[in-house]
Amino acid sequence: MVVFEKPHALADVPLHYCPGCTHGIIHRLVAEVIDELGIEGRTIGIAPVGCSVFAYNYFNCDMIEAAHGRAPAVATGVKRSDPENNIVFTYQGDGDLAAIGTAETVHAAARGENITVIFVNNAIYGMTGGQMAPTTLPGQVTQTSPYGRDTSKVGFPVKVCEMLSNVDGATYLERVAVNNVKNVKNAKKAIKKAFQNQLDGKGFSLIEVVSTCPTNWGLTPEKALEWLEENMLPYYPLGVYKDKFAEKEDK
Amino acid sequence: MAEKVLMKGNEALAEAAIMAGCRHYFGYPITPQTEIAAYMAKRMPLIGGTFLQAESEIAAINMVYGAAAAGKRAMTSSSSPGIALKSEGISYLAGSDLPALIINVQRGGPGLGGIQPSQSDYFQATKSAGHGDFRLIVLAPASVQEMVDLTFKGFDLADKYRMPTMLLSDGTMGQMMEPVSLDMGEVKEYDKSSWAACGTKCEREHNVVNSLFIQPDELEKYNFERYERYAQIEANEVMYDEYRMDDAEICIVAYGVAARVSQNAIDKARENGIKVGMIRPITLWPFPKAVLNAAADKVKSFVCVELSMGQMIEDIELAIRCKKPVLLCNRTGGMIPTTADVLSKIEEANNIGGDK
Amino acid sequence: MTHQILLAGFGGQGILFSGKFLAYDGLIEDRQVSWLPSYGPEMRGGTCNCSVILSDSQIGSPIVSNPDVLIAMNLPSLDKFENECVAGAKIFVDSSLVDRKVERTDVEAYYIPATKMASDEGLSGLANMIMIGYMIKKAGVMPYENVEKVMAKVVPAKKQTMLALNIKAVELGYNFD
Numbered sequence: 001m002v003v004f005e006k007p008h009a010l011a012d013v014p015l016h017y018c019p020g021c022t023h024g025i026i027h028r029l030v031a032e033v034i035d036e037l038g039i040e041g042r043t044i045g046i047a048p049v050g051c052s053v054f055a056y057n058y059f060n061c062d063m064i065e066a067a068h069g070r071a072p073a074v075a076t077g078v079k080r081s082d083p084e085n086n087i088v089f090t091y092q093g094d095g096d097l098a099a100i101g102t103a104e105t106v107h108a109a110a111r112g113e114n115i116t117v118i119f120v121n122n123a124i125y126g127m128t129g130g131q132m133a134p135t136t137l138p139g140q141v142t143q144t145s146p147y148g149r150d151t152s153k154v155g156f157p158v159k160v161c162e163m164l165s166n167v168d169g170a171t172y173l174e175r176v177a178v179n180n181v182k183n184v185k186n187a188k189k190a191i192k193k194a195f196q197n198q199l200d201g202k203g204f205s206l207i208e209v210v211s212t213c214p215t216n217w218g219l220t221p222e223k224a225l226e227w228l229e230e231n232m233l234p235y236y237p238l239g240v241y242k243d244k245f246a247e248k249e250d251k
Numbered sequence: 252m253a254e255k256v257l258m259k260g261n262e263a264l265a266e267a268a269i270m271a272g273c274r275h276y277f278g279y280p281i282t283p284q285t286e287i288a289a290y291m292a293k294r295m296p297l298i299g300g301t302f303l304q305a306e307s308e309i310a311a312i313n314m315v316y317g318a319a320a321a322g323k324r325a326m327t328s329s330s331s332p333g334i335a336l337k338s339e340g341i342s343y344l345a346g347s348d349l350p351a352l353i354i355n356v357q358r359g360g361p362g363l364g365g366i367q368p369s370q371s372d373y374f375q376a377t378k379s380a381g382h383g384d385f386r387l388i389v390l391a392p393a394s395v396q397e398m399v400d401l402t403f404k405g406f407d408l409a410d411k412y413r414m415p416t417m418l419l420s421d422g423t424m425g426q427m428m429e430p431v432s433l434d435m436g437e438v439k440e441y442d443k444s445s446w447a448a449c450g451t452k453c454e455r456e457h458n459v460v461n462s463l464f465i466q467p468d469e470l471e472k473y474n475f476e477r478y479e480r481y482a483q484i485e486a487n488e489v490m491y492d493e494y495r496m497d498d499a500e501i502c503i504v505a506y507g508v509a510a511r512v513s514q515n516a517i518d519k520a521r522e523n524g525i526k527v528g529m530i531r532p533i534t535l536w537p538f539p540k541a542v543l544n545a546a547a548d549k550v551k552s553f554v555c556v557e558l559s560m561g562q563m564i565e566d567i568e569l570a571i572r573c574k575k576p577v578l579l580c581n582r583t584g585g586m587i588p589t590t591a592d593v594l595s596k597i598e599e600a601n602n603i604g605g606d607k
Numbered sequence: 608m609t610h611q612i613l614l615a616g617f618g619g620q621g622i623l624f625s626g627k628f629l630a631y632d633g634l635i636e637d638r639q640v641s642w643l644p645s646y647g648p649e650m651r652g653g654t655c656n657c658s659v660i661l662s663d664s665q666i667g668s669p670i671v672s673n674p675d676v677l678i679a680m681n682l683p684s685l686d687k688f689e690n691e692c693v694a695g696a697k698i699f700v701d702s703s704l705v706d707r708k709v710e711r712t713d714v715e716a717y718y719i720p721a722t723k724m725a726s727d728e729g730l731s732g733l734a735n736m737i738m739i740g741y742m743i744k745k746a747g748v749m750p751y752e753n754v755e756k757v758m759a760k761v762v763p764a765k766k767q768t769m770l771a772l773n774i775k776a777v778e779l780g781y782n783f784d
Contacts, residue, residue, distance in 0.1 A: 077317020516668030
């Protein structure tokens with residue numbers, strides 16, 4: 001009896017991610033959701049520039065590699081090319097989504113673009129070797145903030161869910177984490193809802209996944225999870241930041 | 252023949268794009284090309300197409316990238332500084348072998364420059380439309396009819412060779428009205444199923460649209476393949492027009508509005524007994540090298556007329572292997588050479604005599 | 608036969624429209640035509656001009672830098688373009704807005720108080736077409752009998768009430784003096 005297998009939407013290839021990195025879990029959750037909703041044949045994923053740049057090799061649906069920060073614009077073009085059929089998701093890191101691609105993120109949300117955005121926030125630029133990200137915590141040491149992020153000189157982290165919750169066009173914003181079983185289950189629920197919203201034509205959904213980067217944080221995978229719980233989660237509280245249709249559904 | 256209508260160049264171009272099957276337009280406002288966006292905003296919703304005003308030129312070209320990746324005919328239009336912003340996206344289109352049409356209604360530069368007609372983006376269009384090893388097919392209309400014909404042709408070439416094509420126009424061509432026929436004939440369809448990211452329907456392996464190749468030998472291989480295609484284009488797609496070249500001793504080389512002004516000057520010079528003609532490149536890339544090189548064996552000198560500090564002149568000198576002198580007649584910053592300016596340069600060319 | 612026509616005035620005087628009227632005549636007569644407006648900040652309330660070329664042979668430059676017909680509907684236009692006209696050119700001046708005479712002696716000058724006539728006749732805003740009517744009479748750029756046919760093409764369907772008024776304005780100019 002098979003008790004555990006790879007989701008069909010996840011390609012049977014080795015991932016390049018570092019040991020202990022949570023990208024693997026998040027990829028799997030996205031793939032499980034695609035399987036469960038039965039949408040692999042009509043899904044087009046947009047990979048970013050950053051650690052998940054090779055995501056186009058890891059999903060079995062059609063994939064497009066976008067320029068740094070431009071995934072929401074590319075997704076817009078794909079979605080508009082066949083809005084009835086195409087299910088479009090972007091998979092982006094913090095540098096991609098919240099620094100170089102801020103305008104594309106905000107305006108895709110403002111347009112209520114009917115797409116799903118998976119946003120992986122690990123507070124650092126991983127692919128380029130650990131530089132300060134827009135989400136790097138105050139005081140956090142990185143390659144380009146070697147004395148700790150000095151907010152008097154480089155300002156404060158961008159809280160994406162909080163920021164977008166003020167954008168009228170956004171439909172659904174939730175921040176989740178994958179640091180324990182309970183949170184993984186909740187993350188999957190949120191990701192599924194973000195895809196279901198698109199199927200239902202409800203508009204822009206973004207799931208922020210607070211993640212670890214053991215390699216660039218200089219911690220073991222286990223310590224990285226502890227660091228996430230002690231430092232990241234207090235600054236980036238988990239929860240639903242906006243759900244336009246929640247009230248109606250509750251009634 | 253279809254009845255001719257009087258249309259502004261920019262509007263005629265937009266209608267031609269629609270007739271070519273383009274249903275996806277993404278743009279950002281900038282003078283002097285706004286008529287294109289305005290026309291698309293009006294027409295697209297009526298025919299089930301997409302008009303979207305993006306948050307920036309960068310977003311607009313990436314929306315084009317997305318629609319093109321999904322296998323649709325997509326376009327954007329802008330003017331000089333806006334094209335500079337699109338250059339990253341243009342490079343990605345080229346690197347991912349995606350067809351698309353990019354319109355540049357040029358204005359004066361550098362920097363914010365001005366809004367009057369210019370041809371100072373020749374280098375940008377033909378040499379460095381973005382980073383990396385790639386080419387754009389560059390088409391240069393010299394009438395409203397050519398705005399239409401080359402838009403139609405531009406989409407076809409883009410699909411045929413799977414690469415971005417640029418229509419390099421200027422404010423004069425965009426703003427002027429001339430009688431134009433919109434009878435374009437059939438749109439040729441291309442099968443995009445082997446590469447377009449439009450959903451696998453779970454019937455095939457997934458398609459990946461991508462320009463990232465970490466292994467240098469792999470990237471080199473793709474670049475080599477792309478340049479083999481470019482060689483075919485250079486062999487098969489060169490377009491130019493000749494005007495009074497049969498017995499010419501002086502050859503003007505000019506495109507777009509500069510060619511129109513030159514035509515007047517040629518007629519005047521001929522009245523004064525000077526044997527002058529013109530070779531007008533219609534494709535700026537591929538550049539009509541062979542015809543120019545052949546002309547260099549017959550004429551005594553060339554005059555390059557352009558609305559820039561002298562950009563195309565370098566390609567002329569290369570094409571003719573510097574066999575004959577090439578004089579420059581130019582205005583820049585949004586100024587246009589007058590017939591008299593060109594005429595006096597023709598006279599100068601006539602006086603410098605024979606071989607260099 | 609080629610006519611190089613330059614129409615100039617302030618933005619809002621209908622300069623571009625009157626140029627379009629001439630261009631449409633070229634279209635229905637199957638002549639070569641080009642129409643080129645000045646564009647940019649000048650459009651927004653400043654001076655405005657429009658080049659129209661009607662020809663029986665291929666048109667080169669669409670820019671009229673040396674007109675053989677000039678319509679000047681304000682002083683800056685006359686100041687700017689009088690010296691650009693070819694010898695023998697016909698210059699039409701709206702004398703209700705321009706209080707000086709044409710200085711050159713090698714051109715033919717025609718004066719018509721078009722703006723005043725328009726307001727007297729309840730054709731306010733149509734001085735441009737009065738100028739066109741007078742110009743057709745004196746310069747013969749297009750046949751007068753085409754006026755109604757061309758006007759029907761150039762006045763948009765939504766503004767059909769303007770059709771008769773425009774025709775009347777052209778008539779008024781044509782029958783001046």
